[in-house]
Amino acid sequence: MEDTIFNENRKLKRQLDNLLRRARTNEQKQELFDSFGFEVISANTPAQLRDYVLFQMQARFQLHDVVMTLIDFDRDAEKLFYGHDTDAKSLYESKLLILDTEKDQQQISEMSIYPVLGPDVLTRFDWMLAGIDDIDSCKSAALLPLMRNNKLIGTLLLLSRDVNRYQTGIATTFLQKLSAMTAVAIENCLNQQRIKEIGYQDPLTQAYNRRYFDLRFNDEIERSLRQGDNLACMFLDVDFFKKVNDTYGHHIGDLVLTQLVNLIKEQVRACDVVARYGGEEFAVVLPGVTLELATEIAERLRKAVQSDKRLTCGQGGLNVTISIGLEILSSLNDKNLSTKEIGDQLLQHADEALYKAKTSGRNQVVVYVEEKI
Incomplete structure (x- = not known):
């Protein structure tokens, strides 16, 4: 009888330890996502945001790579993100895909307004991966919609070598929160840069001043x-x-x-x-x-x-x-x-x-x- 109670207690203790470890892991994940999310929100320029999302996010979350796709409704995204920095454009153009609302209608129609997780993402959205090195080593991915005012403005694609890293229905709350903060940051940075551009223009001719x-x-x-x-x-x-x-x-x-x-x-x-x-x-x-x-x-x-x-x-x-x-x-x-x-x-x-x-x-x-x- 005592052995049975002892074994049950040990089993309960193991379950409790597992729950505590999971809670601590989730808490650490939450802190990591929150910390990075606030950094993204604090980005002052599109160039700074671009570096946060496409470089620091990859390192911070130990990803194989990150691809951001944006729908260029105002036809100024490339200018706002790169200006005339040809070095940055050559470095990031395979990871920052800017879609024209007329020329790229097919790709835009394939984008999802809901998170899509798992290995299938790699084949379903393979057109986003054309410029990524060593893509064969990627085993799972998460496609996160970037939404503003119920309108899709782009997607965030996170690539991992771990086949179990992204699975349907698992840990989507953290990811959705990250994508929401990124979408807000994109809108804010682009609008701020547009205001700066207006200040650099001659009001009559629209040439630079x-x-x-x-x-x-x-x-x-x-x-x-x-x-x-x-x-x-x-x-x-x-x-x-x-x-x-x-x-x-x-x-x-x-x-x-x-x-x-x-x-x-x-x-x-x-x-x-x-x-x-x-x-x-x-x-x-x-x-x-x-x-x-x-x-x-x-x-x-x-x-x-x-x-x-x-x-x-x-x-x-x-x-x-x-x-x-x-x-x-x-x-x-x-x-x-x-x-x-x-x-x-x-x-x-x-x-x-x-x-x-x-x-x-x-x-x-x-x-x-x-x-x-």
Whole structure:
């Protein structure tokens, strides 16, 4: 009788110990999820959030990899997450999938608004895994919907080498809480970045303003020097712009500037920086170009402006043209200049080249050449 009671007590004690261990494990998991969730919520920029989710989440939760897929309703997600950071884009583009609402309708239709856990996730959503290394070692996965106001904005895919790590119906509460906090963080970061972008734009033309140009110009110079790349700086100015305003009115002048910016953006690359520097003068930064390519781009732009009917004022009236001054980073011989001094020289030389273009006939591209004394 005593042996029976003793065995039952031992059995109950083991059960109690197991329950306590499970409770402690769950408590530790909860603390881990809460701690990381608050860090994600505190992210100040899309770039910071991107690093938290795609890098730190993988390390913190001992995952094989993490893939975040976003539906780009406003068609600005790539710009907001990467800006012009080509290094970050090449590092993360296989883990941050940005879907176009028109081009990627098939993939969007396959996304789930409910958590999906288990090995089947790897085959059901294999299109999300195309860029992941060593995918064959993944044995289970959790697909978590990112929801805001009952609307699916994306998914979070957690990949594990442990076949038992993610199973249907197990530990979904922690995962759903993490995905909910991530969705809130995404919405907050993107909206904050959109507000910053508005502050960097010229309200009339929607080109970048001078404040943004000064910040970005220094960044591009530092990046070019660090990577051994070249960089060109272009100043361009509308010829006889005062005549446009005086003859046709300032509202037509505003229209000319707005259409000019649209045309510039059509002719340059996505990585180039187009800014309104002041009045009818614009600055363009061309990273990673040779002098020949920069001159080709500038000449193509000049011809496009001259021939574009959108920039023709009045019936048979004034045809708008531009003059362009150009300088390139590799032409600066002084290696001891600071980034700001390099930027100042590039701008000064491009401005001097622009002045020469204006005084020698306008509607032309002039590359800066140092005058010999």
